[in-house]
Amino acid sequence: MAVAATQDAGTGPAGARRRPPAAWTGTVPFFAYAALFLLLPTGIVIWNAFRNSTGGFTFSNLDFTAPGVGSAFIGSFQLSLAASLGGAVLGASLAYAVATGNPDGLIRRLSVAASGVLAQFGGVTLAFAFLAAIGPIGLFLKASWYSSFPWGIAVIYLYFQIPLMVLVFLPAIDGLKTQWREASESLGGSTWQYWRYVGGPLLAPAFLGALLLLFANSLSAFATIVAWEDQISYVVPQLIGTSMISEVGLNNANQGDALAVGMIVMVVIVMVCYFYLQRRTSRWLR
Amino acid sequence: MAAVNPVAPAALVEDAAAVPARPARNRSRQRNLAIFRYVTFTVFGLFFLLPMLAMLRFSLERATGTGGWSIAAWTSIPSYQIPNGPALLGGVEITLEIALVVSLIVLILVLPTMIWIHLRVRWLARVMEFMSLLPLTLPAIVLVVGLAPIYNKIEQHNVSALMLCWAYGILVLPYVYRALAAGLGAIDATTLAEAARSLGASWPVVMLRVIAPNMWQAILNSLMLTIALVCGEFTIAYLLGYNTLSVDLFSISRNATNASVLFSGSAAALLFTFVLLVIVSYAGRRLQRHRA
Numbered sequence: 001m002a003v004a005a006t007q008d009a010g011t012g013p014a015g016a017r018r019r020p021p022a023a024w025t026g027t028v029p030f031f032a033y034a035a036l037f038l039l040l041p042t043g044i045v046i047w048n049a050f051r052n053s054t055g056g057f058t059f060s061n062l063d064f065t066a067p068g069v070g071s072a073f074i075g076s077f078q079l080s081l082a083a084s085l086g087g088a089v090l091g092a093s094l095a096y097a098v099a100t101g102n103p104d105g106l107i108r109r110l111s112v113a114a115s116g117v118l119a120q121f122g123g124v125t126l127a128f129a130f131l132a133a134i135g136p137i138g139l140f141l142k143a144s145w146y147s148s149f150p151w152g153i154a155v156i157y158l159y160f161q162i163p164l165m166v167l168v169f170l171p172a173i174d175g176l177k178t179q180w181r182e183a184s185e186s187l188g189g190s191t192w193q194y195w196r197y198v199g200g201p202l203l204a205p206a207f208l209g210a211l212l213l214l215f216a217n218s219l220s221a222f223a224t225i226v227a228w229e230d231q232i233s234y235v236v237p238q239l240i241g242t243s244m245i246s247e248v249g250l251n252n253a254n255q256g257d258a259l260a261v262g263m264i265v266m267v268v269i270v271m272v273c274y275f276y277l278q279r280r281t282s283r284w285l286r
Numbered sequence: 287m288a289a290v291n292p293v294a295p296a297a298l299v300e301d302a303a304a305v306p307a308r309p310a311r312n313r314s315r316q317r318n319l320a321i322f323r324y325v326t327f328t329v330f331g332l333f334f335l336l337p338m339l340a341m342l343r344f345s346l347e348r349a350t351g352t353g354g355w356s357i358a359a360w361t362s363i364p365s366y367q368i369p370n371g372p373a374l375l376g377g378v379e380i381t382l383e384i385a386l387v388v389s390l391i392v393l394i395l396v397l398p399t400m401i402w403i404h405l406r407v408r409w410l411a412r413v414m415e416f417m418s419l420l421p422l423t424l425p426a427i428v429l430v431v432g433l434a435p436i437y438n439k440i441e442q443h444n445v446s447a448l449m450l451c452w453a454y455g456i457l458v459l460p461y462v463y464r465a466l467a468a469g470l471g472a473i474d475a476t477t478l479a480e481a482a483r484s485l486g487a488s489w490p491v492v493m494l495r496v497i498a499p500n501m502w503q504a505i506l507n508s509l510m511l512t513i514a515l516v517c518g519e520f521t522i523a524y525l526l527g528y529n530t531l532s533v534d535l536f537s538i539s540r541n542a543t544n545a546s547v548l549f550s551g552s553a554a555a556l557l558f559t560f561v562l563l564v565i566v567s568y569a570g571r572r573l574q575r576h577r578a
Contacts, residue, residue: 023402023406023407024407024410026398026399026402026406026407027399027402027403027407027410027414029395029399030395030396030399030414031413031417033395033452033455034417034456034459036436036452037433037436037452037453037455037456038417038420038421038424038429038456038459040432040436041429041431041432041433041436042424042429042432043432044431044432044435044436045428045431045432090330093326094326094330097322097323097326097327100319100323101323107327114334117514118334120511120514120515120518121518122518123518123519123520123532124520124532124535124536124539124552125341125518125532125535125552125555125556126337128341128535128539128548128549128552129337129338129340129341129552130337132337132340132341132343132344132549133336133337133339133340133341134337138340139339139340139343139344140336140340158333159333159334159337162330162333191315216423219425220425220426220427220428222425222426222427222520222521223518223519223520223521223524223532226520226524226536227520227536227539230540237425237427240427240428240431241427241521241524241525244430244431244434244525245525256431257431257432260427260428260431260432263425263427263428264423264424264428267423267424267425267428268423271422271423
């Protein structure tokens with residue numbers, strides 16, 4: 001108490017005690033901005049999702065039997081599953097390869113820096129790069145599966161999913177203590193037994209959490225898949241895009257909002273599980 | 287026991303040197319590990335390099351016929367006119383301007399608010415964190431649906447693509463927040479602020495000349511993330527109907543007959559972002575040394 005009082009009184013050179021405006025007023029501009037461009041849009045989406053064309057309340061926008069809607073949700077799920085499972089398994093192996101090297105070595109620094117850049121690299125240019133590499137006129141491979149859904153696009157998604165996995169999963173692998181492995185070995189455990197009974201269970205929550213993060217990441221990607229194919233709507237983001245650009249094809253102007261709410265629900269479920277697993281992970285791997 | 291052993295002088299492989307070499311039984315495991323690592327790095331290295339190389343190769347392709355090398359696609363970028371659209375250079379310019387304005391939003395709005403909350407309004411820290419991480423669960427494709435009516439209103443006053451800065455400021459918020467929070471957490475901001483205050487510094491001076499210089503690296507990181515994100519952003523610009531660099535590239539891919547400009551333009555966009563990041567990082571380091 002006394003300490004706090006001296007601190008307060010002793011700040012000004014004159015020692016004069018005057019009451020400044022409450023400190024929280026300084027945060028008003030930021031929160032006003034966030035309210036206007038983050039909370040308000042979210043509110044608009046949710047509000048419009050439950051309104052019909054005349055402004056009344058309705059559930060009919062959330063019609064998953066409408067043409068294309070059900071298949072888009074299934075497509076989103078398929079693509080996200082393929083891209084997140086592939087990204088998680090491959091990214092985890094890469095992360096392990098990175099983690100077993102010199103912690104201050106060039107390879108590690110390079111991998112981490114490159115992952116940081118590539119994990120954000122999910123734009124239209126990514127689709128064009130793959131078009132050049134494995135597209136119909138591809139330089140290295142004229143892959144017949146390039147334009148097949150979901151495999152073609154899932155491979156393209158791996159380009160940012162793997163680096164994201166490395167970023168998220170590397171700390172977890174680093175958290176595995178050498179002593180655990182030594183303990184397992186001094187008790188006669190084989191490599192397989194170590195991973196089956198020690199390493200695997202320890203990394204499982206971190207792996208599942210990262211998997212969910214990757215799932216959400218590929219669920220919400222839009223730019224790459226539109227640059228890959230803009231005629232057929234395979235996934236929900238494409239359908240939302242179509243509903244925004246032209247109102248044709250959808251029987252209801254507010255269906256875009258309803259689809260967006262569907263996306264929010266999916267992402268929120270995934271992210272809540274992610275944060276829960278994150279907390280579990282941090283209990284062991286510190 | 288093994289940990290106590292001095293590291294064997296003869297390191298097997300350069301990379302394995304970090305792992306303390308242990309006798310006999312581990313030797314085969316280490317060799318397997320080394321093989322696994324080399325194979326992994328080679329395969330992934332190819333996966334990440336080949337698409338870039340392919341794009342580069344096509345950007346250097348002669349316009350007529352296949353094969354052959356030409357830099358025509360690169361030299362035509364400055365004067366390139368998108369079929370039924372504006373000049374490509376216009377998109378580059380506006381993207382650069384947006385990146386600048388969003389960086390200013392980060393520096394003038396987000397950074398001071400974060401420091402202020404950290405020092406004076408701790409009870410708002412959780413709210414700030416929640417707000418900043420919220421866009422992670424609201425993908426751009428969802429946000430843009432709600433932003434459309436707001437931008438309809440904005441367009442009645444201002445039709446410039448520069449207005450995208452408001453939406454982009456929200457998009458970069460989670461990344462900026464985490465970068466800045468890491469920087470703020472790494473220094474003892476409270477003590478620094480108290481010291482400065484006891485020497486008579488005003489709050490703006492504390493933030494600008496005491497706290498900010500001490501978290502310079504974090505600020506730099508947040509700006510680099512901002513620039514990288516703004517340069518590559520497509521979803522919001524495209525669906526709100528603005529012509530930024532990536533939207534221009536997309537319309538080239540849909541309308542142009544000459545594909546090599548698409549690849550040179552894309553490669554140039556990546557190169558452009560990369561150079562921008564190098565400049566920012568270099569300038570930041572220069573500035574930091576200057577201050578120190």
